[in-house]
Amino acid sequence: MAYVNVPNDLSKIKTKIAFNxxxxxxxxxxxxAIIGIPSYLFTRAAIGNTGSMLLMIxxxxxxFFFAMYERDGLPFEKVLRNIIRSKFLWPRTRPYRTQNFYAYLNHAGKEVQRHGKTNQTPSHSRNKQKA
Incomplete structure (x- = not known):
């Protein structure tokens, strides 16, 4: 029995217009073609067929590169824009800083031991002394 393979992800299929x-x-x-053919025709007499053909290419x-290159579903200009943003426009290092609750508890515990009070933190004891 004949069968047809159906791709899993249909969003990757692109509509073809002409010549596939x-x-x-x-x-x-x-x-x-608009750029290459006239450049070949106008430079053929001056630099010869081989030079003109290499210039056209x-x-x-x-x-051709813009037409065919695609990475992760993005065309070349979007990939190039992302590279320029990440390399030149945005800061290179993005430090990840957390609020370490355990370090705060350790610091507060040392402050409590230093002041000799068990139920109050140093900030509370300062406020009561001023009042």
Missing amino acids: LTKRQLICFGIA ALMLPC
Whole structure:
């Protein structure tokens, strides 16, 4: 009996528009063609076919990268934005500070022993002495 594999997470499936490409990929490839083809045609006479082709590839490569790169479901510009935020815009060290209740109890216990009072903390004893 024939069966079809169904993926577990349907949210990862992207709609394909034409040539089995997503809208984002079509737009980026179109931009690459708009940049690359004229650069090849206009520089072919000046630097030759090989140089012109390498220049065209170098100009089109970033567009291909933007179209195809995806990490953890995020496109490249969002990944780049997160890297810039974490490296340059936000502080590097974020110290985790807790309020150690046991250290406070230990400190208060030493204060009580130093003043010789068992039921009152030093702050209470100071307030009563002033009154």
